[in-house]
Amino acid sequence: MSGPGWLLRVLGGLPKPAKAAPADEEEPRPVTRDRVGDYLLDKGYRFVVDDDGDLTGTWDGSRFWFLLLGEHGEIVQVRGRWHHQVPLEQRSAVALALNDWNRERIWPKAYLREEEGMLALYSEVSADFEPGATDKQLAQVLSCGLGTGVQLFAALEATIPGGGPAPDVPDN
Incomplete structure (x- = not known):
């Protein structure tokens, strides 16, 4: 067959060029609570293990949890x-504000839940690491979840007036 190289490859005339993996590339490993804790410690963050065995702490006054979900704890x-x-009574206004957030940004997912006669606002970033994750991949998801969650809550401070205090949550 003659013609451009890419066309020959598409038509099966040439093999695809081999991609060489960089020698320093880390192999993915299963995600564990210890690996999440190590990331938080490396950043100098304070956290505790709650009664459910989840890592939790407060950032800018808001509570964050670092959860391992799924059948094998593969979802961070x-x-x-x-x-x-x-x-x-502010459900409609809050829902509109969160809808705007979700429409204009990829992370975090923002939603509200009714709790004890009031509305609680949540942020979530999730990633499925069934095949495992490198330290860099895990750090990226944890950093994204925490950083964008803090950004969401800061935006809410300026957008939603009259929010009442949350129920007591123990500090770490």
């Missing part, structure tokens, strides 16, 4: 809860 989720609650 960073979940944050804003440190204010909003009256139920």
Whole structure:
């Protein structure tokens, strides 16, 4: 066959060029609570292990959890809860604000739940690491979940007036 090299490859006339993996590339490993804890410690963050065995701490006054979900703990989720609650009467306005956030940004997913007669606002970033994750991949998801969650809650401070305090959550 004659013709451009890419065309020959598409038509099966030439083999695909081999991609050489960089020699310093880390192999993915299973994600564990210890690996998440090591990342947090390396950053100098303070956290505790709660009664459910999840890592949790407060950033800018809001509670964040670092969860391992799924059948084998392969899904990493960073979940944050804003440190204010909003009256139920503001559900429509809050839902519109969160919808705007979700439409304009990829992370974090933002949602609200009714808790004890008030609205609680949450952030979530999740990633499925079934085949494992490198330290760099894990750090990226944890950093994204925490950083974008803090950004969401800061935006809420300026957007949603009159949020009441959250129920007491123990500090770490």
